[in-house]
Amino acid sequence: MNGGTIVDLFCGCGGFSLGAELAGFRSLAAVDVDPVLQSGYRRNFPATRTVQASVADLDSGAWRNFIGSQRPDGVIGGPPCQGFSWIGKRRSDDERNSLVAEFFRNVALLQPRFFVMENVTGLLHHDRIGILQEGLIQLPSRYRVLEPVIVNAADFGAATSRSRVVVVGYDPDEMEHVTEADLVFGPPAARITVRDAISDLPGPVAESADKTDFGWAAYPASSQQALSPYAAGLRAPPPAGLASEEARRRMADGEVSGMTSTRHSAEIERRYAAVRAGQSDPKTKSYKLDWNGQCPTLRAGTGPDKGAFQAVRPLHPGFGRVITVREAARLQGFPDWFTFHPTKWHSFRMIGNSVSPFVSAGLLGLLARRMNLRLAA
Numbered sequence: 001m002n003g004g005t006i007v008d009l010f011c012g013c014g015g016f017s018l019g020a021e022l023a024g025f026r027s028l029a030a031v032d033v034d035p036v037l038q039s040g041y042r043r044n045f046p047a048t049r050t051v052q053a054s055v056a057d058l059d060s061g062a063w064r065n066f067i068g069s070q071r072p073d074g075v076i077g078g079p080p081c082q083g084f085s086w087i088g089k090r091r092s093d094d095e096r097n098s099l100v101a102e103f104f105r106n107v108a109l110l111q112p113r114f115f116v117m118e119n120v121t122g123l124l125h126h127d128r129i130g131i132l133q134e135g136l137i138q139l140p141s142r143y144r145v146l147e148p149v150i151v152n153a154a155d156f157g158a159a160t161s162r163s164r165v166v167v168v169g170y171d172p173d174e175m176e177h178v179t180e181a182d183l184v185f186g187p188p189a190a191r192i193t194v195r196d197a198i199s200d201l202p203g204p205v206a207e208s209a210d211k212t213d214f215g216w217a218a219y220p221a222s223s224q225q226a227l228s229p230y231a232a233g234l235r236a237p238p239p240a241g242l243a244s245e246e247a248r249r250r251m252a253d254g255e256v257s258g259m260t261s262t263r264h265s266a267e268i269e270r271r272y273a274a275v276r277a278g279q280s281d282p283k284t285k286s287y288k289l290d291w292n293g294q295c296p297t298l299r300a301g302t303g304p305d306k307g308a309f310q311a312v313r314p315l316h317p318g319f320g321r322v323i324t325v326r327e328a329a330r331l332q333g334f335p336d337w338f339t340f341h342p343t344k345w346h347s348f349r350m351i352g353n354s355v356s357p358f359v360s361a362g363l364l365g366l367l368a369r370r371m372n373l374r375l376a377a
Helices: 015-022 033-042 059-068 095-110 131-138 192-197 220-225 229-234 245-252 266-274 323-331 344-353 357-376
Strands: 006-007 026-032 050-054 074-077 116-117 148-150 162-170
Touching: 006 015, 006 095, 015 026, 015 074, 015 357, 026 033, 026 059, 033 050, 033 344, 050 059, 059 095, 074 095, 074 357, 095 116, 095 131, 116 357, 162 357, 192 229, 192 323, 323 344
Parallel strands: 006 026, 006 074, 026 050, 074 116
Antiparallel strands: 116 162, 148 162
């Protein structure tokens, strides 16, 4: 199957691109204005052209400079959602709201066979849907735009219940027919649980004095004995062309990153340990995961330009502590070879901002099949 090529707008660390790559696509270029978030992308997708820029500043000349005469088969992206999120202030004058329109303006410039835009469900609220409608006006008339569909990462096989809206459009002359029903996956025969996702991982390690350390730790020798299919899949080696050289080397030696501990006082450890599964700590509001349940939506927090607020992290189901970066990544659906940032705060921001790779792989796999059916006709 010819998976084709994609361009990722508002790429962050690359959750959307990762699913596309796993579905057979090759990422030509990835754009994000945040250099810290994009640093994760650059490490994990060494063959992709990364562009630190505002999507609003791109024009046809910029795209010729980035990808030459290549026309991507697909354009994907998740514009910043803070202006639509029910958790945030949902300000109608948030300048980031205009970036939805910028996504579609760039689709019009690049003329792909299809596009997929992801955002929070608040985008569909009556006082925000106009932002989407105004953006869609910029598209050439040949695109068939499906009604927005709400998808849940759990239905795609992830260990988190995370609902998002996706807007898909395609050129009917270049793709086989796609409907809204095609985008609704699952539910699977059995939900992936927190136990499936993280029970094989090592415990946290002390923070290193080395500011470039990603928190590597060895897998427990006993962890292979009761490895779930979900965990086994995420422990697999990286595909060709993806991952950093350090991640390849460390994984071959039986190590995984993102295990740096978060220090708690003895009092807080006791309080966290006493919280019952499915309940929240009364002071920090940290939710305690249930071994047999799923993780709620992981939040990103805010960047330095918005006050650098840390989102509340879930509590581990078996210990009096918050989860590690790797535990969060597993719950979201990232493979173990994927590295984020030496700083925990930036790593959690990357994960919380990301599309689950399970969702991306499912949707992009569907679109690849429809594209190839038409190309083979």
